[in-house]
Amino acid sequence: MEKLEMLELELNALVRASKDNIVITDGKGIVLRASPNSNGIYGMDPLSLIGKSVTELEAENVFSPSVTKRVLEERKEVQVMQYTATERSVMATGIPVFDEAGEIIRVISFSHDLTELQHLKEDYEELRTTMERYQSEIQELREKEHGLENMVIQSKSIQRVWQLIQRVAKSDASVVFLGESGVGKTIFARALHKGSQREKETFIEVNCGAIPESLFESEMFGYEAGSFTGANQKGKPGLIELADKGTLFLDEIGELPLPVQAKLLKVLQEKEVTRVGGIKSKTIDFRLIASTNQDLEEMVKQGKFRQDLYYRLNVISITIPPLRERKEDVAMLAHYYLQKFNEKNAMSKFFHAATIEELVAYDWPGNVRELQNMVERLVITAETKTIYPDSLPFYTQQEHQPDMDSLHIAELEERGSTLREALEEVEIRWLKRAVRQFKTTYEMAEYLGVNQSNVVRKLKKYGINAKKH
Incomplete structure (x- = not known):
């Protein structure tokens, strides 16, 4: 050779x-x-x-x-x-x-x-960014010690509410939360207590609309032994006494009977409480937080609420906007409750993208409470693992004609689209939908049923900016 x-x-x-x-x-x-x-x-x-x-x-x-x-x-x-x-x-x-x-x-x-190495680098960078964000959030939680549960602080309006709560938490001023029923006033009241100097003391919650008027006074102020027929022989401390050193939260304070309003005003002014049937007063120290879905100012004009108590309570008022005015929170709340009820019922159901769109578009007259109850019902009653829009009680098929998200094949053919162009259009629409609903490419990948690195490449390929969707 x-x-x-x-x-x-x-x-x-x-x-x-x-x-x-x-x-x-x-x-x-x-x-x-x-x-x-x-x-x-x-x-x-x-x-x-x-x-x-x-x-x-x-x-x-x-x-x-x-x-x-x-x-x-x-x-x-x-x-x-x-x-x-x-x-x-x-x-x-x-x-x-x-x-x-x-x-x-x-x-x-x-x-x-270097593709795999590049993917590993991208995955590492995303993981590092995620970890930094989580560490920052954990540190913030530790610093603020608010221990919030089932609260989504996503929309700007709720962010402003939360910032105001943080500013007033350390003071001892009375606070009234205003807002429709179901917006989460109780959750914010608890958060206010958690952020205060009284956080280690008791948080006494009183639903003013749930206690019969005949029992209200004895429940609120307590009673001495033998004060009335059927009374405890040893007497009983009232809810106000139990809140000593801590926080007293009067939910739906507009339901408070007028006679009790007068006694409550005296307690607030003198910082002393006297039990029913008693003669000795006891010095107490508590912070008052109230909430209502009523117009207290209008009730004052109608003589249904004491004016002097109204001004005593209304030192700081914080209005919680209804859910229909903070659409940004709907999807996150829905996913939060979905995870919560999936775990509770040992299930693994998830929302179809169109279902989330319907939830966001709905007006939610019952606010967060209605959303929570609906998600629980959907998790339990939905026949399939995927929760489709037709499972929603307010969904009517006639009002939802197919749109381009369902990708009309006939229309694409009329436009002269090739199979590749049609597939790319489907891909782009699914990616944009995922970007709107989720924050990380890992969540998008799980939703789309593909590898995370594939999502990163596709977003780059089509020039889809996750931050703008």
């Missing part, structure tokens, strides 16, 4: 055995040899590459950018990152080979597939 043939065999063996992709061109950038793994990296059979110009291949986005073209222009070794038509991230190194006259007669390029 001649020496030239032996060199040819050795060269072919090296090209085939190399884990890197090797492409050899002549001095004009015409491909002479290519590794068998060119198909996996560049999407072209090695035989299809031979005889083609790197300039032509660059224009076709096979090599983007072409390292060989750079070597021919700069006449030196060049290293570049390439992004191929097969969505691979490749580190390419081009080395010129000169003849005795100093002319480039060959360019040998080595391309190392």
